[in-house]
Amino acid sequence: xxxxxxxxxxxxxxxxxxxxxxxxxxxxxxxxxxxxxxxxxxxxxxxxxxxxxxxxxxxxxxxxxxxxxxxxxxxxxxxxxxxxxxxxxxxxxxxxxxxxxxxxxxxxxxxxxxxxxxxxxxxxxxxxxxxxxxxxxxxxxxxxxxxxxxxxxxxxxxxxxxxxxxxxxxxxxxxxxxxxx
Amino acid sequence: xxxxxxxxxxxxxxxxxxxxxxxxxxxxxxxxxxxxxxxxxxxxxxxxxxxxxxxxxxxxxxxxxxxxxxxxxxxxxxxxxxxxxxxxxxxxxxxxxxxxxxxxxxxxxxxxxxxxxxxxxxxxxxxxxxxxxxxxxxxxxxxxxxxxxxxxxxxxxxxxxxxxxxxxxxxxxxxxxxxxxxxxxxxxxxxxxxxxxxxxxxxxxxxxxxxxxxxxxxxxxxxxxxxxxxxxxxxxxxxxxxxxxxx
Numbered sequence: 001x002x003x004x005x006x007x008x009x010x011x012x013x014x015x016x017x018x019x020x021x022x023x024x025x026x027x028x029x030x031x032x033x034x035x036x037x038x039x040x041x042x043x044x045x046x047x048x049x050x051x052x053x054x055x056x057x058x059x060x061x062x063x064x065x066x067x068x069x070x071x072x073x074x075x076x077x078x079x080x081x082x083x084x085x086x087x088x089x090x091x092x093x094x095x096x097x098x099x100x101x102x103x104x105x106x107x108x109x110x111x112x113x114x115x116x117x118x119x120x121x122x123x124x125x126x127x128x129x130x131x132x133x134x135x136x137x138x139x140x141x142x143x144x145x146x147x148x149x150x151x152x153x154x155x156x157x158x159x160x161x162x163x164x165x166x167x168x169x170x171x172x173x174x175x176x177x178x179x180x181x
Numbered sequence: 182x183x184x185x186x187x188x189x190x191x192x193x194x195x196x197x198x199x200x201x202x203x204x205x206x207x208x209x210x211x212x213x214x215x216x217x218x219x220x221x222x223x224x225x226x227x228x229x230x231x232x233x234x235x236x237x238x239x240x241x242x243x244x245x246x247x248x249x250x251x252x253x254x255x256x257x258x259x260x261x262x263x264x265x266x267x268x269x270x271x272x273x274x275x276x277x278x279x280x281x282x283x284x285x286x287x288x289x290x291x292x293x294x295x296x297x298x299x300x301x302x303x304x305x306x307x308x309x310x311x312x313x314x315x316x317x318x319x320x321x322x323x324x325x326x327x328x329x330x331x332x333x334x335x336x337x338x339x340x341x342x343x344x345x346x347x348x349x350x351x352x353x354x355x356x357x358x359x360x361x362x363x364x365x366x367x368x369x370x371x372x373x374x375x376x377x378x379x380x381x382x383x384x385x386x387x388x389x390x391x392x393x394x395x396x397x398x399x400x401x402x403x404x405x406x407x408x409x410x411x412x413x414x415x416x417x418x419x420x421x422x423x424x425x426x427x428x
Contacts, residue, residue: 036318
């Protein structure tokens, strides 16, 4: 028959042993470059990218971008590549504490492809996988500047997922603005 | 037989009490922090940063490196723990060491190893940031602005760009000298350290560390494991005691 007093004593001693402590270790994580942004541009335009264009983020546009990002943009202008019905945007947004660099291909006002190019956080990198990024394919913007497609989150990567949602919305907005300027 | 059954119930009750007591604090902490984390977006826990020096000291939030800085026309451009500061103001994150500073029109041009930033020197805000896709391939080793052109050297090749930095083309000139780096003034250093410390620990992180007991380091993991095992014990001993109650 099991001796419960003995079991209790073992559990207590385990806890006390655990409390005698170690110091936590930290691991330095370098940037993970999944694809060089230059290679992404070359890939999209088959080695012959168009000349880069500039979109100013000032005035009413700045207000809209602030609303999309839920904070003022850190830059006053951004660059993009546009050919016929396609535009490509390389955008950055803080996930948890470090920027995520992502590439967006917008075709006819819809997201065609999303690619995580550089990921700098220690957690949440699941957003780079196709099962997540494929959700954005075909997404457009509605009149409230929301994505027309629901994007499922990833447990443990909420902040990265939210950053990617904001960037996708931004890419679509920028595409619309770039075509009207 | 009845005597054996009674003594088992007494033993199980004692066991149930002991492990319940052992598990109660970790489980209460887990439940409370779990509720907070479940609503972290609503509570904006990731936007609130801990600034309490005692807590930051507890986390060992001491910088592991010294700033690398370039002084240019009275401006201090420094990177510190992957953060880029201009005159003590945080400008950019995920930055490598500065490799050059210049003036283009009225904007500061700053390069790190893999980016070029145009900075409004009055407000110290970024006008534009050029990443790898807009720069020549390879790490940037030096940059200068001369006669309105931006000169940029990688390890192997020299480039230049017009004032609008639309495109870098290869340049037949001798390489630029490497940038002269120096120590930042003490007051700027203290500002940067205070800023870095305040950026490093969000309330979300702090609550999560309580949730998984990693505030106690590796011991916390063991404590939570033991508490979880206690929960198993509580459930099974509870079921046994419930099954033995008089009908």
